[in-house]
Amino acid sequence: MRWGNRQHYITYAYATGVILFFVSIRILCAQPVFKGPDQERQATEMFRQYCDTSSQVKGRLPARRSGVPKQDTVRVPRSYTPFVPGRVELNTADSAELVKLYGIGPYYAMKIIRYRERLGGFAIPEQLLEVEGIDTDRLEGFYDKVFTDTSFIRKTDLNxxxxxxxxxxxxxxxxxxxxxxxxxQSRETGTCSMEDLVKDKILTDEQALKIRWYLF
Structure with missing residues (x-):
């Protein structure tokens, strides 16, 4: 390559780089900043699009910590033992009480207790169908002998x-x-409610119906 041609190429590349640099700066400066309440809906829509696409890269993003939670992040149930004659309360029953139910032996009693601990408590007896091995026929065998006291559910502060x-x-x-x-985090207040999550389609109605028992 002749020197004149090389110098011409270098000059052209340099000029192109400078132009691209200033165009990039202009684009960045033109990006919207969501500060006012009138722009919150647009920010929410952009966030929803992020949620829809982030499932494709799930696991590649580092977990973001939201700081040190308050001491009351988890609400501990009050301590008392409910009593209904002839019926078993599913959130406080031990294995000795559960084995009295028709079709529930020591094996299933332990599975119910372990699942209850993982779940945070039962809101309705039908959730027993989520325990592996308990089907509709088994549940119908003792359905009228059990009830749930939702005050014993372990709840987490949504905010x-x-x-x-x-x-x-x-x-x-x-x-x-x-x-x-x-x-x-995208909201001005830094807080949200279950109604907000459903309204802005972060949760479906079905998801909210199940999750609401475990958040406050």
């Missing part, structure tokens, strides 16, 4: 819980927890 705390719940998981946390 102070970390991503890890939300993700640990059986009904939420990592992806949905990440969506909830980032949606919460």
């Amino acid at each position: 102070t819980a970390t991503e890890d705390q939300l993700a640990s719940h059986l009904y939420i998981g990592r992806y949905l927890a990440r969506c909830i946390i980032r949606y919460r």
Whole structure:
């Protein structure tokens, strides 16, 4: 390559680089910043699009911590033992009480207790169908002998819980927890309610119906 041609090529490349640099700066400066309440809906829509696409790269993004949670992030149930003659309360029953139910021996009694601990408590008896091995026929055998006291459900504060705390719940998981946390952070108040999550389609009605028992 002749020197004149090389010098011409270098000059052309340099000029192109300078032009691209200033175009990039202009584009970055023109990006919208969502500060006012009138722009919150647009920010929410952009966030929803992120949630829809982030499932494709699930696991590649580092977990974002939302700081140190408050001490009341998890609400501990009050301590008392409910009593209804002839019936078993599913959130306080031990294995000795559960084995009295028709079709429930020591094996299934332990499975119910373990699942109850992982779930945080039962809101309705039908949730026993989520326990491996318990089907409709087995549940119908003792359905009229059990009830649930929802005050014993272990609840987590929706507005102070970390991503890890939300993700640990059986009904939420990592992806949905990440969506909830980032949606919460995108709002001016830094807080949200179950109604907000449904209205802005972070949760479906079906998801909210199940999750609402475990959040406050």
